Amino acid sequence: MTNKEILAKMPxxxxxxxxxxAAMKRKGxxxxxxxxxxxxxxRFWYKEEWKGREISDYVMTYLFPKGNSPKExxxxxxxxxxxxxxxxxxxxxxxxxxxxxxEIKYLSGCFAPYLIKTAPVTEKAVNRSMSLLGAIC
Numbered sequence: 001m002t003n004k005e006i007l008a009k010m011p012x013x014x015x016x017x018x019x020x021x022a023a024m025k026r027k028g029x030x031x032x033x034x035x036x037x038x039x040x041x042x043r044f045w046y047k048e049e050w051k052g053r054e055i056s057d058y059v060m061t062y063l064f065p066k067g068n069s070p071k072e073x074x075x076x077x078x079x080x081x082x083x084x085x086x087x088x089x090x091x092x093x094x095x096x097x098x099x100x101x102x103e104i105k106y107l108s109g110c111f112a113p114y115l116i117k118t119a120p121v122t123e124k125a126v127n128r129s130m131s132l133l134g135a136i137c
Contacts, residue, residue, distance in 0.1 A: 002123070003019065003020055003023055003098060004093065004098045004099075006019070006020065007020065007065045007098055007100045007117070008059070010100075010117050011117070012117055012118060012119065012120075013116055014039075014116060014117050015037065015114045015115070015116055015118065016102060016114070016115040016116065016117065017037070018033065018037050021033040021037065021039075021115065023097070024095070024097055024115075025069070026127070027067055027097070028061065028064055028066075028067040028068055028069040029063065029064055029065070029067055029069065029095045029097060030063060030064065030065070030069060030095070030115070031061070031062065031069045031070070033115075034112070037114065038110065038112040038113060038114050039062045039104060039112060039113050039114065040062075040087070040112070041057040041060045041061065041062055041072060041112075041117055042060070042061045042062070042069065043059070043060050043061075044058060044059045044084045044088070045057070046058065046059070046079060046080055046081050046084060048080060048081065051098055057081070057087065059081055059084050061076075061088055062086075062104055062113060063093060063095045063103075063104065064088055064095070065093060065094070065095050066088070068087075068088060079092065100119065100120065101117070101118045101119040102115050102116065102117055102118060103115070103116065103118050104116075117132075
């Protein structure tokens with residue numbers, strides 16, 4: 001089966017399988033994913049002045065709608081927070097791949113989000129959650 005066929009049969013709300021995540025990573029739509037299938041974040045460090053003091057902080061990003069995910073984890077850009085969000089189109093929202101739309105969802109008890117399908121709507125939809133032991137219900 002091709003990725004397009006897999007996505008066509010996948011109901012809305014379903015967690016994206018690792019095969020599709022691998023293709024999205026190659027396209028630059030996501031930074032990385034774990035062995036368990038959740039998304040890994042990409043941190044962009046910046047320095048700003050706040051109340052007369054220089055602070056160092058980061059913006060955490062999972063999705064790259066423009067397909068411009070960095071290939072390496074050297075993300076000390078030295079630009080402001082607003083410029084990071086503008087360049088990479090923010091860390092919240094949705095991405096599109098093969099005619100389907102996806103967004104992140106934190107399942108109960110998870111500290112990292114999974115990627116779920118949100119459109120196009122098919123005849124059925126699911127609402128996934130995570131049990132205390134980590135098995136998908």
